[in-house]
């Protein structure tokens with residue numbers, strides 16, 4: 001069985017303007033390295049479909065889904081960029097990008113549950129983990145991972161899924177959507193204080209939040225993961241694991257001040273994969289979140305994929 005790689009050219013058409021770190025070139029950097037390294041030929045590459053509104057509504061309020069669709073349709077029609085928050089700008093290509101990004105996560109979930117592939121990585125943008133039930137923020141519109149996790153539970157009938165978030169920023173949107181949903185265990189590690197300045201106090205018993213100070217490096221982060229994530233994950237016995245795979249905790253990334261390197265992403269992925277192999281039949285769907293130093297992003301994604309493909 002292979003690893004699926006979901007992406008779509010529409011994910012490059014979302015453009016928040018010159019100099020914005022969450023830029024289309026991020027996906028080009030990943031593609032270039034996967035081709036140059038030969039990894040791409042061993043992946044099952046699939047085009048991301050458009051997500052259904054029903055799936056979006058399992059994670060977001062129906063009013064929010066309608067409002068975002070309306071705003072993005074108007075921007076697509078009149079061609080005028082519109083800021084939804086100071087960091088989050090809609091361009092004419094944003095509508096299809098957000099529908100493909102969430103659609104990738106849902107399609108990957110189906111492919112993994114149906115046993116077509118062992119696991120999957122979604123190379124999509126915009127990212128999703130800051131999008132709350134009713135608010136776009138922090139480069140995010142729809143919460144791709146939360147939408148996929150709810151699809152696994154509400155549509156595919158799984159009873160327990162885990163969400164792992166190792167982006168340098170706290171996944172406040174995922175926490176907002178999933179806190180109190182006892183079918184979900186979310187474990188995360190993030191720099192604190194840092195945007196969005198939340199997460200120090202978890203919002204539910206099903207949230208394992210590990211805030212770490214700036215300049216924390218790989219060995220300390222590995223020890224904190226070992227100490228805080230592993231036994232709750234083992235006790236929870238997830239039937240499937242979703243990863244909010246942000247690579248902006250890399251030491252070369254300027255949006256955060258943590259010190260992870262490629263070998264740390266390999267190690268984290270191996271730890272998650274061991275839990276998936278033990279409890280979940282290996283089922284993992286990983287979705288790209290942050291990662292803004294193009295070289296570090298591409299190398300870290302390759303390290304992550306090598307473990308998923310092993």
Ligand SMILES: [Zn+2]
Pocket residue numbers: 167168169246248289290291
């Ligand atoms: Zn981030």
